[in-house]
Amino acid sequence: MEPINIDNDIINMEPPPSPKPSFVRNANLANMKEDYLYHLALDSKNHDLRDMFKDVKFVCFGGSPSRMKAFAFYMKDQLKYKMIAGQTLENISKGSDRYVLYKVGPVLSVSHGMGIPSLSILIHEILKLLNHAGCDPDSVVFFRLGTSGGLGLEPGTVVISEAAVDGILRPYMEVATLGMIIQYPAFLCPELNKELLDTAKSIGCQSVLGKTMCTYDFYEGQARLDGAFCDYTEEDKMNFLKRAHARGIANIEMESLCFAAMCHRAGVKSAVLCVTLLNRLEGDQISTPHDVMEEWQCRPQRIVAAFIKQKLGITD
Numbered sequence: 001m002e003p004i005n006i007d008n009d010i011i012n013m014e015p016p017p018s019p020k021p022s023f024v025r026n027a028n029l030a031n032m033k034e035d036y037l038y039h040l041a042l043d044s045k046n047h048d049l050r051d052m053f054k055d056v057k058f059v060c061f062g063g064s065p066s067r068m069k070a071f072a073f074y075m076k077d078q079l080k081y082k083m084i085a086g087q088t089l090e091n092i093s094k095g096s097d098r099y100v101l102y103k104v105g106p107v108l109s110v111s112h113g114m115g116i117p118s119l120s121i122l123i124h125e126i127l128k129l130l131n132h133a134g135c136d137p138d139s140v141v142f143f144r145l146g147t148s149g150g151l152g153l154e155p156g157t158v159v160i161s162e163a164a165v166d167g168i169l170r171p172y173m174e175v176a177t178l179g180m181i182i183q184y185p186a187f188l189c190p191e192l193n194k195e196l197l198d199t200a201k202s203i204g205c206q207s208v209l210g211k212t213m214c215t216y217d218f219y220e221g222q223a224r225l226d227g228a229f230c231d232y233t234e235e236d237k238m239n240f241l242k243r244a245h246a247r248g249i250a251n252i253e254m255e256s257l258c259f260a261a262m263c264h265r266a267g268v269k270s271a272v273l274c275v276t277l278l279n280r281l282e283g284d285q286i287s288t289p290h291d292v293m294e295e296w297q298c299r300p301q302r303i304v305a306a307f308i309k310q311k312l313g314i315t316d
């Protein structure tokens with residue numbers, strides 16, 4: 001089989017204009033008496049979603065439940081958020097063991113699992129949640145704080161994604177709906193990215209702007225040689241990764257395409273910040289010591305925390 005040519009110009013497609021911000025665009029929702037956000041274990045009948053979530057301004061997503069729990073506690077300290085004596089932060093979605101959801105004042109910290117299907121379910125439910133809560137889609141910002149494999153970058157560098165592309169470098173997510181393939185553009189917000197880069201610089205966190213390749217698989221989808229199966233050579237792998245790198249791809253992960261596409265569809269401002277755990281031009285295995293990796297994984301969190309504090313006017 002011939003590989004698809006990735007040296008096309010689709011990667012440089014102009015971002016289409018963002019629609020007017022709206023968390024939901026679905027006429028069916030108006031006819032529903034109740035709405036069960038099944039994977040979050042929340043519903044509009046038994047929970048006062050407006051009372052619980054009306055002040056949300058920042059929604060921070062990350063893959064791992066424990067990392068997003070730790071981020072919630074970190075934000076509690078950073079925002080000097082006062083809890084009532086004897087209380088602590090609780091996982092609001094503990095009735096479901098799919099995702100964790102923590103709230104620290106105007107900040108939500110939520111885990112999305114691995115890959116596009118898991119993230120897509122969560123974003124649908126978070127968008128509906130914010131709509132039920134009556135939040136303003138113009139003033140809420142979404143962040144994905146994640147990990148990735150870098151291309152030609154020193155491991156530990158944070159990549160702020162200027163756009164997400166799929167495994168053949170197309171800047172849109174394809175979804176099969178009613179037997180049709182629908183393409184949703186996956187662009188992120190240049191103004192927000194510029195602010196985040198400045199924030200990163202101000203706290204001394206090594207960051208770059210670049211395109212992010214989002215794949216449906218960690219092994220063959222990311223041109224690894226070390227999966228259970230592999231039908232290509234090291235030379236094939238290196239040719240592909242070097243060509244992707246030459247086309248502006250800075251890192252590879254598994255959710256940015258869906259994140260960018262769904263936020264763009266809602267017109268919600270969003271950014272993707274992923275630390276690189278290795279340089280994929282030098283290898284496939286992630287063998288960095290755990291404590292070093294832990295520190296690297298905090299870097300996107302530190303940038304976003306500093307950004308949020310600045311927006312809320314909180315100084316140390």
Ligand code: R2B
Pocket residue numbers: 063113114115146147148218253254255
């Ligand atoms: C980064 O890391 C995970 C795979 O190890 C995946 O969720 C991603 O995007």
Ligand code: URA
Pocket residue numbers: 147148149150218222252253254277
């Ligand atoms: N996450 C990925 O998806 N790929 C990597 O190489 C590292 C983390």
